[in-house]
Amino acid sequence: MTFASAIVFFVIIFIVISLYKQWLSPALSFIVGVLILGISGILEPKEILAGFSNEQIAVIILLLLISEIIQQTGLTDQIFDLFFRQSKSYKQFLGRIILVVSTLSAFLNNTPLVAVMMPYVHNWSKNSGHITPSKILIPLSYTSILGGCATLIGTSTNLIVNSMIEEQDIIPGLRNLEMFEFAWVGLPMIIIGGIYLLVFSYRLLPENKDFFDEFKANARQYLVETQVKEHAQIVGKSVSEANLRNLRGLFLVKIIRGENEISPVNPDMKLQQKDILVFAGDTTTIADLLHNNKDLEAVESDMVLASRASTHLVEGVVAYNSWLENKSIKASQFRSHYDAAVVAVLRGGEKLTGKIGSIVLKAGDVLLMIAGRDFDRTVQGKNDFYILSENKKLPKVQAWKTVLPLVGLLLAIFFSTFKIVPLFLSASVLLAMLLMLKVSPSTQILRRIDYNLVMIIAMSLALGIGMTKSGVAKIIADFMETIVIPFGDIGVLIGIYMFTTIIGSLVLNKAAVALLFPVVLTLSLQMDINPIPLILCMTFAAAANFLTPIGFQTNMMVYGPGGYSFKDYFYLGLPLTIIYMFVTVSVLKIIYL
DSSP, X not given: OOHHHHHHHHHHHHHHHHHHHTSSOXXXXXXXXXXXXXXXXXXXXXXXXXXXGOHHHHHHHHHHHHHHHHHHTTHHHHHHHHHHTTOOSHHHHHHHHHHHHHHHHTTSOHHHHHHHHHHHHHHHHHHHSSOOGGGTHHHHHHHHHHHHTTSTTSSHHHHHHHHHHHHOOSSTTOOOOOTTTTHHHHHHHHHHHHHHHHHHHHHHSOOOOOHHXXXXXXXXXXXXXXXXXXXXXXXXXXXXXXXXXXXXXXXXXEEEETTEEEOSOOTXXXXXXXXXXXXXXXXXXXXXXXXXOTTEEEOOOHHHHHHHHHOOEEEEEEOTTOTTTTOBTTTTTHHHHHSEEEEEEEETTEEOOSOGGGOBOOTTOEEEEEEOTTHHHHHTTOOSEEEOOSSOXXXXXXXXXXXXXXHHHHHHHHHHHTTSSOHHHHHHHHHHHHHHTTSSOHHHHHTTOOHHHHHHHHHHHHHHHHHHHHTHHHHHHHHHHHHHGGGHHHHHHHHHHHHHHHHHHHSOHHHHHHHHHHHHHHHHHHHTOOHHXXXXXXXXXXXXXXXXXXXXXXXHXXXXXXXXXXXXXXXXXXXXXXXXXXXXXXXXXXXXX
């Protein structure tokens, strides 16, 4: 092993452990790793930056923005309303999810689709009276994954692999993947996977309580109302001067003054007689609060009950790559940023205890919030967390603005499929047209660019170059060849699928393809096998990630709201993964080898 290969192996191990342990964000993990390769002389600056000029990165950004515009027009909401309004039984509802979500996710970004669909799941579960969201949310995520694997643009993982093909120099003249080349495996798996989910989801998934409904039914467990006594010493003092900030386990959510509700509460606000102070958090500490502050008394009145009923409760899920990750609620200045107070935080289905402001947030955490009047405005255009609103109002958009983005996207796909116009050009023209016609505000939509994803893709391409130059890709390929060669082509495909699945389940699926793409090409060259089926096998294994919540973003999105544990994904996802591997290997063997 050379010095260069030792450095690359070190970088690979660092990236994998950093992603698994969440030492750094995914983008920063890749940046640090690639910079180490640059400093050590393995990569030149132009090789580090080469990925930013890759056409497929631009295509990914364009498609994500177009998907975002389609979501903002409310078209997906209207489709969901049309299909799910009359669903009566569990299998009927889940069957419609499988049909609609898998179809849409083949052409649209599955992250906003799942985000839009989650409130429907909660509402339907509540109306059913006996089916909890935990019986539906993982199947919702899995369905979006099944659909996304059916086309080139269905998931960013497929497009990332296509970008790697453009940048590779191991196999000269290697062609790009076609738009519907994934359908040979993707379409049968939508049918087979859909049947599997319909039959086994209810049996294998837990029946976890919906914490959101539990909160509303037992508000006194999480909210405490006190009233300022007449002639109290704190009358005329500010909230800060009355020492009502930074309380142990509690914080002041709002003040009810006559007919008015004041939220969030400014620290400089002066207190008045008869003010009702509503606290949230660890309500077991209310006795200490009343004991230490003789100017307050506990209350239970019609006014308080009425205010509680009208309280705007919102449930949200911290997004992957959100700036809130690894920050405490207090450090993030949550209330001032979003005009909302966090009442409770759930992680893995359990309510976290202790002082709310000290809780450090993680991706997938469920936040139960009391929202102020400006909450909807402050969260608009941001991807910090996904809202699980109960009463979702469809945006009022002119009919042509609703239809144009979807029709334009279908035309762009048509032109690309028949090689009339490249997808990059057609998608660019469509986005420019949508912005010029003001289908969506340009300032708002441009804020939706996922710069973390861009960095991950660009650095992944650079890492692949480093693995090839240093010989690491050949070392790993030689090792894999000695294991799979006795089993022939089938053994190669199964080995690639299993290896990719394991890595993708522990870290990001995008990291899995970044690490294995140069290995797969080297293995293809050494064994004189058509590289296309090996590349497709790796891509399906990375994108069809069902074993853990870590590997795919939609799995993480439903993790908190469903109150799931890792074993829930494993129980339902392992058989589906085995089925997917069997179908993938069989189809690729028949068509390509």
